[in-house]
Amino acid sequence: MHRRFLTFATAALTAAALTACTAGKESAPALGTQSKPSGSASLPATALELWHGFSAPAEVKAFEDAIAGFRQKFPQITVKLVKGVQDDQITQAVRGGKAPDVASSFTTDNVAQWCKSGTFQDLTQVIRQDGIDLSVLPEASRSYTEFEGRRCVMPLLADAYGLYYNKALMKGSQPPKTLSELTELTKKLTVRDADGTIKVAGFIPSFEYYENTASHLAPMVGAKWYNPDGTSAIGSDPAWKQLLRWQKELVDWYGYDKLDKFRKSLGQEWSADHPFYKGKVAMVLDGEWRNAMIANEAGSLDYGTAPLPVADDKPELYGSGFTAGTVIGVPKGAKNPQAAWELVKYLTTDTTALVTLSNALRNVPTTKASLESPDLKKDENFQTFIDIFGHPKTSTVPSSVNSSFNQEAIQEFMHQWEKGSVKDLDAGLAGVDKRVNDKLKLSGG
Known part of the structure; x- marks a missing residue:
């Protein structure tokens, strides 16, 4: 588990x-x-x-x-x-x-x-x-x-982390292989009331949703954590901006407030009320253990699994993950x-x-x-x-005396980003680098 x-x-x-x-x-x-x-x-x-x-x-x-x-x-x-x-x-x-x-x-x-x-x-x-x-x-x-x-x-x-999809909600659609395909399918599968209230989400892009952490998502765009000298690469690697801009575009399509309200209405991740079991979310990022949990808690669910979709300009990453x-x-x-x-x-x-x-x-x-x-x-x-x-492209967070802190730092920034509180993405990511590198010095790295 x-x-x-x-x-x-x-x-x-x-x-x-x-x-x-x-x-x-x-x-x-x-x-x-x-x-x-x-x-x-x-x-x-x-x-x-x-x-x-x-x-x-x-x-x-x-x-x-x-x-x-x-x-x-x-x-x-x-x-x-x-x-x-x-x-x-x-x-x-x-x-x-x-x-x-x-x-x-x-x-x-x-x-x-x-x-x-x-x-x-x-x-x-x-x-x-x-x-x-x-x-x-x-x-x-x-x-x-x-x-x-x-x-x-x-x-x-x-x-290992991949994509779970509800076959009934997919209605014959194949799991997406690229971020643009994920965006398109998310919009196609999302169901709203007349006032825009979300009833079923194709995919929840929020960085506050369950397994949507920086470490799990970074392999989708091939984002690097460190430079060769051991300092943080979050602000200099363009892949992080690629990930954040894709995510924010989809959050804005939903409407942050509506998406946040829907997310908070969902069942707990570690319970039989998981929204994927209940048909409230068509596609989710999750780990291999979810197969056993589905068998125990939602045995009748008709679902499939696939690798996570990847950046459109990096097809060689498809099949890999975190x-x-x-x-x-x-x-x-x-x-x-x-x-x-x-x-x-x-x-x-x-x-x-x-x-x-x-x-x-x-x-x-x-x-x-x-x-x-x-x-x-x-x-x-x-x-x-x-x-x-x-898969040869499957990656992890490289060993570092700072490994937990850098994940926390970028995750905190991502939460502010999706809310619309960050006006300058480059400056914001540079600030994450500074926090990580300052902490690295204190940690003796």
Whole structure:
């Protein structure tokens, strides 16, 4: 299920804590400093503690099922799972010298700080020792698990974002492939009362609507977050202006006040009253997990999925999208780092473990073998997101000590933009750059 809605606040708190702290005293050897045992059976009997953020009973069971193979491979190692753990708890535990052996996070926003501060141990040496070929992972997932040459976490499961469409409301129309097609189809499918009140929206362009965040929309136009020197590219990359101008034109077509009123009248995103289920919105941007939620909450809905439409002048982007995901690693101070790495390696490279998790949680598995496994449960609608995840143009927010703040800064600006409060787009985006770059300096970037 989707968890990124929890991450902005958690990421901001964690980043602040990481910037202000030095990890606590290590009571155990660092990963890679010990001689590597020859063979799995040579690892001593030990107990590992793995912290993760899953909390629903089905999610917790999925994790237990996924490590069954590890327990069979290493019967001398016991694994205790601790559920419902958030990033700030991991950081505080490391600072206090009470780190778990293994920890998992739902967000990639803190990876740069974790790698830079040493909160999570560098896996580069043990990856090399064990001969792991990282090319089995798509480029995007490799990029969001390392920072400045330190790979301190591995990708566990991934989210990918695409377009969901209501087949009945589409009335035979094909899903749009370009922004101009999306605009045209939105106008065609929107239903209003005589006074202009919106009854059904073809597509809601508001940046305040559910998953319409800057990070999820940026790949539609190929917008860049950073310049080669690490400074913000939001104000200088023309793709951001392209996205904002397209969005504002569609908002103005609806009428901001009418669109805002309609948006606020809709059901909650995380409930059976989701407006897509109720036929109130014909097309929505969402992640792969929505397939499972539709099956559970609106099983009779006749819908399809497709990649997000892209800028008309960048057709090569079609089929790609945004990705991020769950990451897992060995925190600093882990008492049993070598055994902990074996568990991390198993969960992130073993096909059976990844397929087990994906089938239960309905997130995208991250290795090529797991994506192609005949045991992976997938239909046409889920296959869309597998294809998006594997597309060479699929992108993510690059690792940075500032990654959560820059997303918040542009999102705040976007809200003002769609309201009509921004009179000078160039100056406004330059102001976002200044905020991001000033924050970067304070963060030690």
